Amino acid sequence: MPPPETPLTPARILEATEDVLRRYGPAKATVVDVARALGVSHGSVYRHFRSKTALREAVTERWLDQEHDSLSRIARAKGPAADRLEDWLLTLFAAKRRKAGVDPELFATYLELATENSEITARHVETLIDQLTTIVESGIASGEFTMRDARATGRALWDATARFHDPVYAPRWSDPDMDPAFAAVCELLLDGLRAR
Amino acid sequence: MPPPETPLTPARILEATEDVLRRYGPAKATVVDVARALGVSHGSVYRHFRSKTALREAVTERWLDQEHDSLSRIARAKGPAADRLEDWLLTLFAAKRRKAGVDPELFATYLELATENSEITARHVETLIDQLTTIVESGIASGEFTMRDARATGRALWDATARFHDPVYAPRWSDPDMDPAFAAVCELLLDGLRAR
């Protein structure tokens, strides 16, 4: 048990929690494990996080926020809205697929965390729908699209592509026919947008 | 323990199995329970079904097949393909929502059965995609649509509407904003079809 070389901070606790989750999985990871990994008593962890639930929520939020940046850059870029939309959806799908493929067990761990923290997940989803809406709005501004309710359209795009971003479908993302399926849905949706 | 009033048939066993599933749920229902409900020894059940798995598969298939008829009637009806498509999707969604809403526990039971019998579920899905393909083909024949690959389009329609027919989303089907969400996706897809 090495004495703490650094002051105990929320950031260090979060890092240790992620390690413990990776090692033991969400079902077995305990606050005591986290404290042990940090070489402190579990009481000290409770000084920085009100409860085990709060700790897990913080980890979940960190994980979900990883995606936001690169996607938001695409949403705010220049160029035809249709191209950016396709790019955005493809990037989202590719990112999810990579995460799920590289370490399925870790992905399952975070999926479980996201499932138990539905509030935080819902906020995350709203943020992504915001980005879709931004693209749709820019398409309306440029005259590419002509629908009235950009947000309803953003949400419809999110719903219609669930198969390709909802983690419950992750086990099937490695199917050989996923790429054609994604392309077909994407084309159908973009045709629908341009038709307005 | 009343002696059997009717000869023991697969149909009677299936019925008893459904009763037992309703009563105890999929996790606790046993072959012994089914035999007890029928007033026979469990050995007799094995005379008609090779295994517990086979029995559960038969029940699953029966449950899934319920939907086919009314939907297939819509798929083969006359009239504009776009209208029938919307009708078909709406009917499917309404049927699922009704089942999930009336008795959520029973729905969860059958969802679990369907999950463990992925082969049978996959066949069921292919049948429904066949019906979507039939509608798309009739739309091509009538000049409404012009895409090349009707089946790819049928599958894209299935994928894009997953949110409204995949049982994993059942808990959210009672949300107040499900109807507008369904309408938005439906409209977007139909616009996309007509655009070709």
Added chain:
DNA sequence: GCGATGACAGATATTGAAATCTGTCATCGC
């Protein structure tokens, strides 16, 4: 003869006692 039976072996599930965990707080040592 033939469908039904129930004893049986191995697999699976249940149960309850013991161990561990969560969250609190009076106390410690710097």
Added chain:
DNA sequence: GCGATGACAGATTTCAATATCTGTCATCGC
């Protein structure tokens, strides 16, 4: 004074002994 500690109560989990279930088959009774 102040962050860290560990003992503690109540909740949850683990584990091993016990009971039940699955699937088979020799035997029964009609």
